[in-house]
Ligand SMILES: Nc1ncnc2c1ncn2[C@@H]1O[C@H](COP(=O)(O)OP(=O)(O)OP(=O)(O)O)[C@@H](O)[C@H]1O
């Protein structure tokens with residue numbers, strides 16, 4: 001398995017608070033790694049450093065062996081990192097299809113064209129992607145009018161449009177119905193199988209985590225307290241302690257999505 | 259030595275007045291989030307009321323009583339403004355609130371003109387403080403010393419008000435997080451009314467206390483509100499202490515700047531603002547604004563290609579306009595030429611404000627520099643009209659290239675103020691550089707080439723160029739470049755994550771807008787036969803803003819409608835009545851209340867809903 005993402009000794013403080021404190025891990029091609037932890041554990045902060053939105057205080061971030069720490073998000077995106085946001089960030093004045101077309105236009109460096117109409121460009125490709133995430137029938141809707149779950153799916157299509165090597169998904173299924181969640185994660189699994197993309201995702205729904213992650217990293221208060229196969233994590237005492245009171249979430253559910 | 263001390267104390271006195279007016283503006287903005295251009299009107303009314311009372315009632319009672327009354331009257335006007343107008347606009351897009359306050363400025367100017375007449379007034383000395391103390395051989399007015407004390411006293415009182423009263427704590431809470439306050443069940447409408455009272459009262463007070471120091475004039479409102487904005491922006495929007503520091507800085511700068519560059523001290527303030535914003539994008543003590551949770555600005559619907567109906571209307575209109583010289587006289591043609599130039603100017607501004615999401619208070623810079631581009635090549639090289647019309651967009655575009663590079667690093671009101679700063683700097687260069695630009699006297703004799711010397715061909719030239727420019731803008735908006743510009747406005751976060759360099763697109767959009775505004779300015783120079791520094795001045799920027807906002811900032815047809823309506827209205831009203839500002843102001847206010855999305859926006863919404871209905875059925 002080739003390592004796509006290698007993170008070492010990552011540190012980020014806000015004021016006096018160490019939101020991320022010496023975090024290191026790897027994600028390999030074809031892996032689906034879940035980064036979990038209670039609210040405020042530092043998961044989004046890690047994501048923000050991975051895609052360049054936040055500058056780490058210390059540490060190293062390598063994509064395919066190339067150090068990208070401190071680079072701008074758009075440069076890191078060019079190196080093959082696509083992401084979805086916990087609080088969705090789409091382009092509300094554009095249609096669903098146009099949101100995806102923008103990524104394709106940017107990917108193919110066609111955005112400085114001031115003459116030929118944009119609407120038909122890469123539209124077929126965008127529609128194909130939207131079809132994958134189950135949004136084809138809403139392609140011409142204004143994205144501002146989408147339901148929350150649909151926005152999440154659009155974000156996934158947007159993140160995938162540039163054929164990333166590494167896909168970062170921050171709570172991809174939040175706000176969705178249980179069935180939709182499983183569908184979206186199954187879709188992700190299919191994409192991973194096809195393209196070998198490396199996936200790192202955060203998620204609060206433990207059914208999804210244990211049903212869909214090939215590996216799990218647990219964070220608490222900025223540090224990694226455990227990582228390993230789902231079965232190991234489930235048995236880990238410290239993880240149980242962090243989730244005290246919600247330990248039930250770790251009990252295997254026969255009916256859970258898997 | 260003594261001289262410098264005197265200069266320093268004068269600067270402090272000036273700072274006090276600046277601080278008081280700016281603190282009011284800052285407080286109002288902090289709570290209501292409305293950029294209130296009518297703040298200068300409160301100030302002006304305060305000055306006039308204080309003048310009238312001091313004029314009629316002699317002695318200390320008249321003077322000090324006048325100041326107190328003036329402050330209260332201004333506060334009352336603030337309350338009326340909030341109750342009658344602003345209250346209805348809290349849910350409107352920020353730009354429409356701005357437009358409404360422009361309307362109030364216009365109404366205020368004519369109301370003051372009607373009551374007090376056009377003459378400048380000189381106030382009396384302050385009774386009891388008319389003397390001077392001698393310090394190191396310099397005479398320092400007692401009144402200046404009084405002002406120097408007054409500023410910190412007001413700051414202290416405001417501090418007590420905001421930290422020691424329940425009301426003040428609410429105001430601070432609302433300034434930090436408006437949604438939170440609403441959620442806490444605070445009676446917002448009373449809070450807003452009282453905040454307007456306090457803010458307007460401070461403005462009225464500041465105007466009144468200036469009575470012994472400067473003449474009371476009809477045009478002080480715009481000058482003051484611009485200066486107050488500079489202070490507020492340098493200090494950081496919503497921060498009263500920041501405003502105090504900024505007022506001190508700018509007061510001193512003006513006091514000593516007058517020794518270096520006597521006529522243009524105001525430009526120094528803008529220069530300082532440009533520098534401060536370049537280093538600290540949110541001002542000295544400003545914080546990064548919390549992202550509004552529910553954006554008040556309506557989301558623009560996706561772009562749709564023009565419907566066959568719209569294309570037919572546009573074609574028919576073009577034909578009629580092209581044939582206008584057949585049945586219209588010279589006066590109508592000249593008026594039509596000017597209107598077309600305004601359409602072009604407004605369209606260029608709409609491009610950065612609508613798709614670009616960049617509010618500009620200084621678009622006149624590019625219009626005016628365009629005019630100078632043409633004027634200068636005519637004056638110095640005897641250039642032909644064609645050369646002049648090439649030089650115009652070139653000079654304006656160059657300026658936009660330089661200014662825009664700084665501006666796109668900021669956003670919102672800060673960006674708007676920086677555009678204003680650059681416009682004022684450009685204005686001062688044209689005004690001061692007499693050897694090259696002729697200064698105040700402008701450049702005369704910028705006449706069209708012989709083939710365009712009569713009204714009809716010149717009109718056709720304006721028509722051709724503005725239609726070409728409008729079509730170009732439309733193509734750009736529908737092309738990937740235009741999409742990228744809109745994407746940057748929609749979500750900078752998403753853009754960065756999909757490889758779009760937002761600032762670069764905004765910068766280029768800024769340059770395109772500058773070039774086209776420059777072309778409009780060049781045409782204007784030939785239409786008028788002359789170029790003056792006033793072409794770059796604030797009123798021209800304001801006209802541009804009003805035209806765009808009136809037409810609807812999100813509609814490509816908007817600036818056309820807005821320019822025709824506004825320019826037509828203005829030129830006709832100027833002929834009919836001395837009080838045209840009043841009429842225009844009232845019309846603007848009524849339009850904002852009736853169509854919060856602009857005229858074309860409202861019409862377009864109706865057309866679009868009809869069209870998308872059939873579109874759905876067709877799919
Ligand atoms: N921009 C910021 N400034 C200051 N503190 C921040 C900032 N962003 C995050 N934090 C703090 O860092 C810590 C980690 O936050 P983060 O958003 O990474 O958590 P998370 O694991 O994603 O939580 P959640 O599950 O709620 O999304 C929190 O204490 C948060 O308050």
Ligand SMILES: [Mg+2]
Nearest residue numbers: 043044045086
């Ligand atoms: Mg998070």
